[in-house]
Amino acid sequence: MMTPDNDPRKDATASAATTRPGRGGLEGIVAATTALSKVEGTAGRLIYRGYNIHDLARTTTFEEVMHLLWFGHLPNRAELSDLQARLVAERTLPTAVLNILRELPPTAEPMDALRTAVSAWGATSVKGKPTIDQAIGVTARFPLFLAAFHRLRNGLDPLASQSELRHAANYLYLLTEQKPEEQHVRALDAYLVLLADHGMNASTFTARVVASTESDIASAVVAAVGALKGPLHGGAPSKVLDMLQAIETTDRAESWLRDALARGDRLMGFGHRVYKTEDPRAEELREMARLASPQEFALARRVEELALALLEEQKPGRRLYTNVEFYSAVLLASVGLPGDLFTPTFAVSRAAGWTAHILEQVGNNRLIRPEADYTGPDAMRFVSLNER
Numbered sequence: 517m518m519t520p521d522n523d524p525r526k527d528a529t530a531s532a533a534t535t536r537p538g539r540g541g542l543e544g545i546v547a548a549t550t551a552l553s554k555v556e557g558t559a560g561r562l563i564y565r566g567y568n569i570h571d572l573a574r575t576t577t578f579e580e581v582m583h584l585l586w587f588g589h590l591p592n593r594a595e596l597s598d599l600q601a602r603l604v605a606e607r608t609l610p611t612a613v614l615n616i617l618r619e620l621p622p623t624a625e626p627m628d629a630l631r632t633a634v635s636a637w638g639a640t641s642v643k644g645k646p647t648i649d650q651a652i653g654v655t656a657r658f659p660l661f662l663a664a665f666h667r668l669r670n671g672l673d674p675l676a677s678q679s680e681l682r683h684a685a686n687y688l689y690l691l692t693e694q695k696p697e698e699q700h701v702r703a704l705d706a707y708l709v710l711l712a713d714h715g716m717n718a719s720t721f722t723a724r725v726v727a728s729t730e731s732d733i734a735s736a737v738v739a740a741v742g743a744l745k746g747p748l749h750g751g752a753p754s755k756v757l758d759m760l761q762a763i764e765t766t767d768r769a770e771s772w773l774r775d776a777l778a779r780g781d782r783l784m785g786f787g788h789r790v791y792k793t794e795d796p797r798a799e800e801l802r803e804m805a806r807l808a809s810p811q812e813f814a815l816a817r818r819v820e821e822l823a824l825a826l827l828e829e830q831k832p833g834r835r836l837y838t839n840v841e842f843y844s845a846v847l848l849a850s851v852g853l854p855g856d857l858f859t860p861t862f863a864v865s866r867a868a869g870w871t872a873h874i875l876e877q878v879g880n881n882r883l884i885r886p887e888a889d890y891t892g893p894d895a896m897r898f899v900s901l902n903e904r
């Protein structure tokens with residue numbers, strides 16, 4: 517078989533490019549400026565607009581964090597009520613979106629349903645440059661999109677939102693038709709605060725790239741949902757739950773983890789591109805999971821300890837620590853969410869960050885268009901189809 521390397525028609529002076537940027541994956545490359553959030557990988561520190569994530573997770577609601585990200589400061593009471601009213605006013609689903617969700621097979625992945633719903637919402641409701649109204653509109657609807665699909669796939673009709681319920685509580689209500697327990701609401705609200713933004717993560721970068729082309733907000737958010745879905749990004753927590761369920765009891769944990777590593781599998785919920793110490797969100801989630809679900813927590817904690825020891829033993833020097841996804845799985849399960857809604861629930865939170873980044877990008881835009889290091893052949897002598 518003729519390949520570029522053994523092809524005699526190749527110009528002898530041509531050579532493939534030899535320089536490669538670092539280890540690939542744009543590691544260490546600064547791709548944007550942002551005032552939204554800062555991730556300090558070595559210190560294990562995360563701030564949103566200067567506020568430490570630990571303070572925010574323990575003391576603020578998701579609505580306050582949305583306000584912080586979109587409007588640049590934590591709201592006073594009047595500003596918070598105003599934002600809450602704007603979010604509530606957006607809690608409607610266009611008929612076209614509902615009809616499309618009805619047409620999806622019940623076996624469709626909720627992330628695919630979410631991506632489809634955002635796209636259909638864009639087709640019916642979005643015109644022109646991204647605006648703050650659209651940011652509020654799409655973020656307000658994420659719980660509606662997901663809950664509608666979840667109920668339809670279970671043969672149930674979607675429910676109308678409850679205007680007195682805030683974002684987290686309304687999401688749980690829309691899924692279950694039950695008034696959610698206060699401790700579940702608090703846990704989910706803190707989870708939404710913790711996951712709302714995280715520097716130039718893959719899905720946020722994706723959203724900014726699309727926004728930089730002067731495309732619309734729905735297209736940018738659809739692309740971000742697609743990027744979040746992958747297991748190396750937001751798709752890990754349901755796999756963490758699968759792992760904990762497969763391990764079942766603490767006495768089986770070490771052999772299960774050793775077998776997984778021997779097969780070359782990655783342990784879900786560990787390792788991070790930026791954090792080379794514990795992810796500060798994991799610290800918060802661990803404590804929340806400990807309170808929410810003591811029995812499941814005991815297994816998870818043992819698995820975590822063993823996984824960290826085995827990663828240190830088998831991947832020395834790689835600095836692999838617990839990431840946000842590990843205890844997200846335990847916490848979201850304790851709130852009563854099924855595993856396949858974990859990543860979509862991450863999206864319910866990150867929608868705030870994505871849209872804030874989209875607005876920041878369009879506020880000071882230049883097309884994001886990097887270059888590639890070409891490694892193919894150069895200066896091939898062209899031969900026509902009849903001569904090949």
Ligand code: ACO
Binds near residue numbers: 541750787
């Ligand atoms: N389990 C086992 N080994 C791992 C893990 C893991 N979870 N993570 C990294 N490694 C190993 C790699 O095999 C590699 O080993 P090698 O040097 O012998 O080849 C080394 O550590 C470095 O790995 P990279 O792929 O270069 O690390 P990168 O920074 O690209 O990856 C990532 C980060 C994708 C998160 C990775 O740690 C991973 O796959 N983790 C598991 C999936 C996961 O938990 N995803 C959620 C991430 S958090 C979030 O996005 C919200």
